[in-house]
Amino acid sequence: MASESVKVVVRCRPMNDRERALNCKAVVSLDSDRGQCFIEKPGAAEEPPKQFTFDGAYCTQHTTEQMYNEVAYPLVEGVTEGYNGTIFAYGQTGSGKSFTMQGVAELAAYRGVIPRAFEHIFETIQNTKFLVRTSYLEIYNEEIRDLLGNDTKQNMEVRVDPICSSEEGWAGKGLLTSVVQTFSHLS
Structure with a gap:
């Protein structure tokens, strides 16, 4: 560990x-x-x-x-x-x-x-079964952008999930999360 x-x-x-x-x-x-x-x-x-x-x-x-x-x-x-x-x-x-x-x-x-x-x-x-999800955001000059989204110039809001479930905790409002199956899907 x-x-x-x-x-x-x-x-x-x-x-x-x-x-x-x-x-x-x-x-x-x-x-x-x-x-x-x-x-x-x-x-x-x-x-x-x-x-x-x-x-x-x-x-x-x-x-x-x-x-x-x-x-x-x-x-x-x-x-x-x-x-x-x-x-x-x-x-x-x-x-x-x-x-x-x-x-x-x-x-x-x-x-x-x-x-x-x-x-x-x-x-x-x-050689094992996994679910891999990815998101990619940038914080620059106090602006937060979704680098996987359709509009990478749009500023996002980030909020703490009030329920704070294991799935979320904090979340970018509208942050795109993609399921990927191989390394080539990311590159």
Whole structure:
């Protein structure tokens, strides 16, 4: 069974083409062994960097595959054993959430957490009978959108189910939930 505690992990994405073209300087460094992140203040070499400690820290040399195997794999294993699991990607625009969660399809080592998790689930249950339902929502700038729905631009309401049954708990009003039978239905 996977751990029942909340874990906070940081990942520093590589610089993108625009940042490299502008000769941007990296101000974030990581000590992955200690789970520490250091942030330098540009132009203030005399000030020590701010230091933060996390349950895990992954730098630009780490692939999504490494991060998935160490962080998400145990969580997804727990899901296949019947436990609930959540991966919550948080950060400012451009910080690398999509890079980590969706990934780069052309580079196997950088395929995202989402496709890896679904592939993992379907490989695990391939010889058993399961009902797999999925929904996919995005919270961005305080707007909630159903990414599987017909109108992905429409803002949704999210409400707590007053009965709080095991089926619902909280619900996006009109959130599309689809039954899927294979990994290819998701990709």
